[in-house]
Each structure stands twice: as structure tokens, then as C-alpha cells.
Amino acid sequence: MGNLHRGRQSIVFDRCPAILAAGAIGGKKESEGPLAAYFDGTTADTTFRQLSWEKAESKMQAIALETAKRKAGLKDADLDALFSGDLLNQCISSSFAVRDTGVPFFGLYGACSTMAEATSLAAMAVNGGYTRVAAAMSSSHFASAERQYRFPLGYGGQRTPTAQWTVTGAGCLILGQREQGPFVNAATVGSVVDYGIKDAANMGAAMAPAAFQTIRAHLDDLGRSPEDYDLIVTGDLGAVGKELLLDLFRREGISLGGVYQDCGTMIYDLEKQDVHAGGSGCGCGSVVLCGYLMGQLLKGKLRHILFCGTGALLSPLTTQQGESIPAVCHAVAIGTERR
């Protein structure tokens, strides 16, 4: 057991935990987007037959976990740990989703970076022999997020062009030791970055500097260049944050363009689906990773990706108190080979 850290922020896994299975569940709007075919399940009834939006989100997480377990051929009793989180106050979607499972539970809050944070920690747990099998999960729901962060749905508030649309979705990965991939090969842990952005309707701008800092650290720590990946993909920068990130790299003389994408611009048709700058939320990166990206990795169409969860660590209260928006980005390198 040696020093697996590289630079200050990065970890290279020597046993490279395998992704045993993934589950991706989405809502109605997600079922109408370009990645619809990659979900394990979508629903036109985004209440998931529950009595509140919060219970619906929790149910959706439970379904994502069930789906991943089923695909892996595992039961609750086979999971030694579950790392999950969401955007709701006190992370209730996650804790209520797992209260009947008996699975040892680590609650996380990384805003929309949660899926990458959870995957990093699950990989640390499996790689270190602390657990045999560990799951990583996160969710968001348009309706529960909208009324918590912005306005009640019935209010019909206008949205600015930089605003993003919270994805209704939950994704779950199950990690363990197996000879067959995909594998989690490395992780880079982000620090909190605050460039002074105060517009809560422009979270792409608040998060882009955090994504820049973490991706830059990842490449430096591991001595890699963007071309070492088929795809570097951020969680939910949206159209605005995506351009800002490309610009931040351009200023350093680094071109990301050829291999860079953002889940927030992939999950919806930005021209036709009226989502302004694109998708956002813990569920955005989560379902794109567990659905589309896992699909491409399993088919071998992608062989080595860097998944970068991006989170804006604001609350409605910090905005009311005039605070700027701190952000964080965690990155995990996933490949079809151990490397």
C-alpha cells in the first residue's frame, strides 16, 4: 500500500475498481432529448406516483439503485457502502431513498459535482479493500429544485438566457473488483473556487473556473494532455460555462475543443427543448455518465474519458445575503482498460 497520490489533488488507483453496472432513470423531458435511448427507464409521470416532488425524487433514486443492482446481479446485502447526495435541503432524496436497504451509507453534499465525488470515494473504498462492493449515486428533480431554489412552479417565472434547466434524473454506479471493465483509474479532488460571480441564474459562469482548476490539476498531476482522453466531459456547465471553460484553457495555450463536451448541452436539444443554456443539477452529469457514457464505454466507442462533476455551492440564503457563488469540480478518469 503505497502513496497513490499524485501532485496535490490527484489519486491513481493501483487496483482500478471496475464498474459492475450502472442505472440511469430520467423524467419526461429527458425522454424527449437526444440521449433518451440510453436511459434504463424514463417516465412521463414525473411524480413517480408519490405525493410530493421530494418523495418523487427519492423514489427515482431508489429505482436507479434497484436498476443498477439488478443489472449487476446483486442484492442490498451485497453492497458494503453507498455514497450519495442530492440538492435538496438536508439531502433528503438520498437518505430517504436508502432507509429501507440496510446498506452502510455515506451522505455527501457536493451540489452538482456529487456524482464525481461519490464515484471517487467509492473507488477509494473498493481500491483500498475497505469494501468489496460500493455504490455511487445522485439525483435531481426539476420540480423539487425549482421550488426550493427559485419559484413555485405555478408562479411561471421568466428565465434569463443564461439560466439552466434542472434535469429530472438519478444515476447509480456500482463498483467492485472484476477483470472486466470499464475501470475507474484515477480521480482528481477539487478545491472550492470562487471568482466572485453573484448571478444565481448564471451558474455556468460560477462553475467554469472550478472545472478549469481541476482539469488543469489533473493533467499536470498525471503528466497528461487533453488528447490522452477520447472525451473530457463536464457535468453541467451548460452553453455559457462551456464556452468560458474553453476560453480559460485557450488563455493557457491549451486547446480542449477537440475532446471536450458538457453533459448539460448533450442531454437536451438546446434549439428545440426551451432549456436556455442547457441542463443542470446533480442528476445531469449523473444520468449522462450512467446512461450514454457507460453505453459508449461498453460498446468501445469511447475508451478513456475524464468525467468532471461541477457543483455550485450556493444556497438561496447566500444569494439573499449578497454572497458570491463558490464552486467545486471533481474529476474521475474512466477507461475500458486499466491504466
Added chain:
Amino acid sequence: MGNLHRGRQSIVFDRCPAILAAGAIGGKKESEGPLAAYFDGTTADTTFRQLSWEKAESKMQAIALETAKRKAGLKDADLDALFSGDLLNQCISSSFAVRDTGVPFFGLYGACSTMAEATSLAAMAVNGGYTRVAAAMSSSHFASAERQYRFPLGYGGQRTPTAQWTVTGAGCLILGQREQGPFVNAATVGSVVDYGIKDAANMGAAMAPAAFQTIRAHLDDLGRSPEDYDLIVTGDLGAVGKELLLDLFRREGISLGGVYQDCGTMIYDLEKQDVHAGGSGCGCGSVVLCGYLMGQLLKGKLRHILFCGTGALLSPLTTQQGESIPAVCHAVAIGTERR
């Protein structure tokens, strides 16, 4: 690197990370309690010279981190990871506290179990060689918690006899590899337990079953009995939850009484300080661990303790929606010797 897990929920650390230093900061009421002498700092001005209670709590975390770093002779640049969380919506105390530090950051939400969750994860990170040095931190503030969970302070709401008083405090541990203890020797990860308690003014009752489940699992997984510890200490069950926990063990034919205490009943004088069933909050277990318990371990007056963080995973919204209160308990075994 072998299988360090024992049973389903427990981890035995083979390299036993050392606690390099601890910082414990408290408010006015805490400075008037029986453990006052064990804080590194207390203040009569619980605003910490900030313009809101939330900013005050965040400042308090920053001071706890500064204190622990100073005592360990470390700078921000020496910390490879920080695990922290708090009770506020979107965990803003934690993320705002560290936004100027550059320290790689894992945000957690475990309600009042957070300090034990953070310590477990920091120990996993150091033990596995993922980081050289990692910090664990959490906080709560009476005034920010009161207005978020219950009533504005000026409302002067009556409190029921089972109600607890949120501790104003922040604690920080820094873990690394060193030959001198105290050491983090083992951890038991809790699962979410819900016995159907719905009274948000009786969180001790909601959390006691989770504490029972985790302590029971710890003893079973490691083949230990309560007498293997000088002290088994829960984070914030308070007077009501403490009795319930003793009773749950009694029904199993196990007597905890001789070695069992609760931080919520230790931090205040329950007769004189008008705190009803005792202290609670992320800061309660956190400051008792980082202050009093660390002091006793360093003096050798305690040699082997099991610190059990207890969290009620409710939100005001789940209470309004008629939900019961899920709870979780994480335990860490800390000793003056590696074992």
C-alpha cells in the same frame, strides 16, 4: 493491501492514521458548561463579528481549521484533503469556510453524525495512501440552526422537555502518518435506520435505534465487548436518547452503563443551563471529541474510545410532509495505541 473490512459495516485500519492535532471552538453557552476548559477558544460574541448567523458559523469553522493547523504546525498547502459538513441548507458553513484555502474538499452531509463520517473518510484516505494529511471538520450554531429548523430567535418559542439545544461549536481533526498517537484504529459505517418517530422535538428517540444498530454491529464485526473500551460515547442523543439506547442494549442482555456517555449530556450542565434534554448538532460531538476527549486521550486518562456520531436525517420539509425521521450513526475507534 488486503481486505480491511470486517463483517459488513466495519473497517480495521492497518496503518492506523494518527491524529496530528485537533481544534475546538465554542460559543458563549459552551464556555459556561462543564467542558469549557477543553476548548481551544470560546467567544462571548457568537456573531464572530460577522453580519449573519450563517456567516458566523462559517467563520467559526475557519477558526477551528486554523487552530488545528497551527497546533499541527501545518499550512493549508500541507492538507491534501478536507472532509466537512454541517446542518445548514446546502452545507454552506463548510464550503464558504474553505473557499480561500485551496484545500481539496469533500463536502459531506450526515447531519449530526458528520464528524464521525468525516473522521472515517479522512482515516480511509490517509490509511490507503490516497492523501498524506487529511482533515475532518463539522460545525453547528444555535442561532443559524434555530431559525432554519424551528423558529426565528425573536419569536421566543416554547421548547418541549425532550427538545435539545443546538451547540454553537466547530471541531477539526487533522490526520496523518506518525508514530505518536492518538490513532484512528477502526470505523463502523452506519446504515439509515427509521423506527417511525415523527416528533422533530425528540430527536434523541429517532437517533437511539441508529446508535444501537451501529454500536452492536461494531462489537459483533470486531468481536469486542463494551468493556474493551474506556468509553463509548454518542454524539448527541441527549438525556432521552441516552436512556433509550441503554434500554435497547439491556433488552439484548448487554450492559453499556459502565462505559457509556453522551456528548449532549456532557457539554452542558443539564440542571442549570436550561437546555432541556441536552446538547445537539454537528458541533456537539465534534467539539467534545476535539476538545475534552482529545485532551483526555493525550493525558492518557482515556486510552481507547468509541466515538459514535449520531445524525437525524430529517428536514423541516419532511416533517411538514408527515414523514418519520430516518437516522444514521457512524462510529470510530480511537486509541492511544495502535490496535
